[in-house]
Amino acid sequence: MASAEQPLRADARRNRDRILVAARDAFAEAGFAVPLDDIAARAGVGPGTVYRHFPTKEALFQAVITARVTDLVTAARQHADAPDPGAAFFAFLTHLGAEGATKRDTSDAMTVPGPLLADLHDAVATLLARAQDAGAVRPGVTVDDLLTFLKSLFTAVHDGPDPGRAERLFTVLIDGLRPPQAPPAATP
Template identity: 55%
Template sequence: MTDREEPRPLRADARRNRDRVLAAAQEAFAAEGIGVPLDEIARRAGVGAGTVYRHFPTKEALFEAAIVDRVERMIANARDLATAADPGAAFFVFLDSMVAEGGVKRDLADAVGGHDSPGYLRPVHELNAAISELLTRAQQSGAVRPDIDINDLMRVIKGTFLATRDTGATAEQRKRTFAIVFDGLRPR
C-alpha cells in the first residue's frame, strides 16, 4: 500500500473483533489503568492475543484508541446539548454525564485534563471546544458564574475525578463531592 492509498475497509468479522477488543480495553483501562496486560484484554474480548496485536500493535496504541473513542462520544453528547433551549440545564446535564462516566474510570481523567500524546490532541481540543460552548452559553444565560473559563473548569473536573477515585470514594460520596463542585459553578 502506498502513502496515498486508503486502508481497505475491515471485513465484518474483523470489524466486530476490533470493536470487541476496543470495548474490552475501555472497560479494563477504566477499571485498572494502562497497567492491564494485553492478554487480559484479549481474554475479556474473547479473542486471541494475535487479534489484539493485528488491530493495535502496542498497548499504547490500544489505550489511545480507547480514550479517543470515549472522548469522541463525549464530544457528540456536548454538541447535541449545545442547542438546548435551557443552556444552564444543558451544561449541568453534560457535567452529570461526565461525572457518571468519569468518576470511576481511570482513563477519563487523563482525557479531560489533557494529555501530551499527539493522538489525544485533536479530540481533547474538540472536547474542550464543545464544553467551552456549553459553558459560554450557560454563563450568558446566568446559570454559571462568569469568572471562570474552560481551563478553570477542566482543572476542577480533573482534580475532582482524581480526588474521588484515588480516595476510594463511594458512589454516594462522589455524587456529594460533585454536587459541591457544581454549586461552586453557579453564580453567588
C-alpha cells in the same frame, strides 16, 4: 496491522473486535495503567495478536476512547442551542460526571492530546460561555479550570471505596460553579 488497502479477514476482524471490547472494559475499570497482557487475556488472544492490531497501548487506548469522547462532544453540542443555557450546561456536566464516576479512564481520556480533545474543549467552552453570559455560572471560570476540576474529581472518586464520594464531590463542584449570591440587605 492490516493495510488500508486490504480488509481484515473475518477471524482477524473478530479478534480486533474482542480486543476492543476487552480494552474498553479494562480501561473503564483500571484506567490507562492496565497492562496489555491483561487486555489480551480478557480478549482470549495472545499479546502478539493485540500488538498486530495496535502497535502501542496508546494506539489501543485512543481507539477505545475515540467513541466515548465523540459521544461527549456530541452531547455537549446538542446542548449548545438549548433555550436555557444554565440548565443545558449543568445537564451536560451531570452527564459527564456520571461518565467519570463509573469509568476510571474518563480522566485519562480527557488528557489525550489531539483533535478530539480540542473538539471536546471547544464544545464545553461554548456551553460554559453561554451559561456564564446567562448568569448561571460564576464569571472567571475557564474551560481549562473546569476540565482540571473534573479530572481531579474523577481521580479522587476512584481513589477510595466510599460509594457516596462521587455525589458529594460533584455537588460541591456544581455549587462552586454557581455565581455567588448577593449579600443579604442590611436590616435597619
